[in-house]
Amino acid sequence: DTAVSQTPKYLVTQMGNDKSIKCEQNLGHDTMYWYKQDSKKFLKIMFSYNNKELIINETVPNRFSPKSPDKAHLNLHINSLELGDSAVYFCASSQAQGLAVDQFFGPGTRLTVL
């Protein structure tokens, strides 16, 4: 069983389009995250949700809108895609927030904007 799953694995689209990436975790965790990894492998948090409530929004453009229909799902919708949005997006989850909490990552979605 996959603990944290993401769909799609690859996404190729044109500039200006709107797209969504879905994430689901079956670990019973309360907290979910979205990270962006750029072409140089630099990884940075974008959003964090705890029990469907947004708790971190790291100065991400408002073209990016996360949605959490329930605590097992955290989807990422991106409007008006730009070339600079090309990256690998990782979803993650953890039991709760805290210093010793382990985060479990999904396999990533490689977004290419042409």
Added chain:
Amino acid sequence: GNSVTQMEGPVTLSEEAFLTINCTYTATGYPSLFWYVQYPGEGLQLLLKATKADDKGSNKGFEATYRKETTSFHLEKGSVQVSDSAVYFCALFTNTGFQKLVFGTGTRLLVSP
């Protein structure tokens, strides 16, 4: 602010060589420290962690010691294998301000037979 600095890669080693990947951090408060590994085409996996000064995290032959005096968390392995080839990320988690993982830039390890 909080940050993590890792040595630049790639680190290229022969099988059975000794590995060190340096990691230093800057943080307010008392962070927890982590090493994550990313194998080609996959997501990140937690490799080991330490939550307080002088703690040693270890897993799969890798180990790292939380050194508060030098603000370091260097990753070591006595004898690397080809299967260890991956990108290794050092990270910290702090409970001051926003609670979040802050990652280093990653170090690519290439092990040849």
